[in-house]
Amino acid sequence: SESKTHKFWETQPVGQFKDIGDTSLPEGPIELATPLSEVKQEPYNLPSVYEWTTCDMNSDDMCSEVYNLLKNNYVEDDENMFRFNYSKEFLRWALRPPGYYQSWHIGVRAKTSKKLVAFISGIPARIRVRDEVVKMAEINFLCVHKKLRSKRLAPVMIKEVTRRVHLENIWQAAYTAGVILPTPITTCQYWHRSLNPKKLIDVGFSRLGPRMTMSRTIKLYKLPDTPITPGFRKMEPRDVPAVTRLLRNYLSQFGVATDFDENDVEHWLLPREDVVDSYLVESPETHDVTDFCSFYTLPSTILGNPNYTTLKAAYSYYNVATQTSFLQLMNDALIVSKQKGFDVFNALDVMHNESFLKELKFGPGDGQLHYYLYNYRLKSALKPSELGLVLL
Numbered sequence: 001s002e003s004k005t006h007k008f009w010e011t012q013p014v015g016q017f018k019d020i021g022d023t024s025l026p027e028g029p030i031e032l033a034t035p036l037s038e039v040k041q042e043p044y045n046l047p048s049v050y051e052w053t054t055c056d057m058n059s060d061d062m063c064s065e066v067y068n069l070l071k072n073n074y075v076e077d078d079e080n081m082f083r084f085n086y087s088k089e090f091l092r093w094a095l096r097p098p099g100y101y102q103s104w105h106i107g108v109r110a111k112t113s114k115k116l117v118a119f120i121s122g123i124p125a126r127i128r129v130r131d132e133v134v135k136m137a138e139i140n141f142l143c144v145h146k147k148l149r150s151k152r153l154a155p156v157m158i159k160e161v162t163r164r165v166h167l168e169n170i171w172q173a174a175y176t177a178g179v180i181l182p183t184p185i186t187t188c189q190y191w192h193r194s195l196n197p198k199k200l201i202d203v204g205f206s207r208l209g210p211r212m213t214m215s216r217t218i219k220l221y222k223l224p225d226t227p228i229t230p231g232f233r234k235m236e237p238r239d240v241p242a243v244t245r246l247l248r249n250y251l252s253q254f255g256v257a258t259d260f261d262e263n264d265v266e267h268w269l270l271p272r273e274d275v276v277d278s279y280l281v282e283s284p285e286t287h288d289v290t291d292f293c294s295f296y297t298l299p300s301t302i303l304g305n306p307n308y309t310t311l312k313a314a315y316s317y318y319n320v321a322t323q324t325s326f327l328q329l330m331n332d333a334l335i336v337s338k339q340k341g342f343d344v345f346n347a348l349d350v351m352h353n354e355s356f357l358k359e360l361k362f363g364p365g366d367g368q369l370h371y372y373l374y375n376y377r378l379k380s381a382l383k384p385s386e387l388g389l390v391l392l
């Protein structure tokens with residue numbers, strides 16, 4: 001895509017492919033903030049048959065509309081075998097963190113049918129880039145109905161969310177995508193650990209290895225019934241201060257990372273059934289919280305399989321090991337996710353994840369996830385192991 005022209009992205013304050021390697025360009029904001037009076041006050045023009053709508057995710061009907069649009073039109077894997085099926089509860093969690101703006105939950109309706117045909121969202125986040133903590137918008141859930149693709153709707157939606165973020169005096173954003181755009185700050189690989197190998201093979205997610213039988217494969221991925229680390233337990237509200245300390249200390253080593261405070265940890269990391277699970281190790285001797293692991297629930301619809309409809313996937317979120325070996329901590333995460341009925345445990349090679357992937361029998365996925373910053377230049381790209389940011 002470096003050779004591809006990017007008619008929209010070439011107009012945007014993002015790292016351009018032509019600038020890669022130009023170390024004379026300073027690190028930091030690409031465009032200066034403008035006075036709020038100079039931000040476009042009215043929404044961008046849509047084609048005449050469409051209208052903007054703001055999605056109130058507190059409304060069950062509205063949340064259902066967003067859920068169904070994404071369920072039928074959101075991200076598929078490269079072989080179009082699976083499509084993400086974020087649940088309604090997950091979307092409410094993902095879109096309403098502390099300080100969220102409902103105006104950043106942007107839909108597009110067809111004027112006649114009133115059907116929701118597109119969506120894009122932003123949430124506020126404090127992201128540290130090297131030594132600077134920057135107020136940003138995290139942009140996610142960009143989706144245009146399959147029937148309205150390749151009509152240049154996405155650039156209008158991106159400009160509109162940008163305009164609404166500017167109105168709140170925020171000038172940077174972070175986002176990820178499976179596609180290459182100008183210009184990734186890092187490119188991550190994703191890995192999968194089979195928990196229910198028989199189902200994964202039956203649906204075509206995995207293939208039986210060479211010289212492997214099904215029973216040999218099931219045995220290969222077998223896990224104990226219960227976690228093995230003494231003091232391993234679910235996180236509770238009383239743990240928020242200790243987990244915040246543990247997490248802030250761990251994330252301080254990465255070039256780009258979320259700047260979590262206790263309010264953020266309470267929202268993003270306290271367990272929510274079928275949305276996010278988090279566990280910690282409380283030392284039986286000292287009662288200190290020494291380790292932490294978490295994963296979120298993101299099923300995928302299985303497309304075109306007569307026997308199965310849903311792939312139950314857990315995604316590694318934030319994990320910190322200070323006393324327990326990282327391998328043992330993550331193996332306990334696999335054990336509890338298997339016990340909860342997940343078919344597969346997914347992880348990116350970000351932070352220190354690479355150290356457990358091969359050892360814990362993860363296999364490489366068939367695609368990549370690219371990370372981007374909007375209106376913020378990095379002098380040089382990061383390695384995935386220098387990234388402390390997981391977007392949902």
Ligand SMILES: CCCCCCCCCCCCCC(=O)CSCCNC(=O)CCNC(=O)[C@H](O)C(C)(C)COP(=O)(O)OP(=O)(O)OC[C@H]1O[C@@H](n2cnc3c(N)ncnc32)[C@H](O)[C@@H]1OP(=O)(O)O
Binds near residue numbers: 009179
């Ligand atoms: C200061 C605040 C700033 C806030 C804003 C920050 C920026 C936020 C940016 C958004 C971050 C979202 C993050 C996120 O949600 C996580 S990535 C998941 C995105 N969603 C999906 O993949 C769902 C299925 N696909 C679709 O719904 C459509 O294909 C979409 C809507 C993706 C594109 O609709 P379409 O009908 O297929 O295409 P046109 O309308 O004709 O438009 C073509 C133009 O769109 C560019 N494009 C394609 N995919 C993109 C993607 N994933 N990000 C950014 N740009 C993307 C493409 O390069 C081309 O531009 P170019 O000609 O320059 O190359």
Ligand SMILES: CN(C)Cc1n[nH]c2ccc(-c3ccc(F)cc3OCCn3ccnc3)cc12
Binds near residue numbers: 078
């Ligand atoms: C991050 N967030 C923005 C959603 C998102 N958008 N685009 C993506 C491309 C890959 C991954 C991803 C991230 C981690 C992972 F372990 C597996 C993944 O995709 C597997 C392929 N797949 C796609 C749909 N169903 C299965 C997420 C995303």
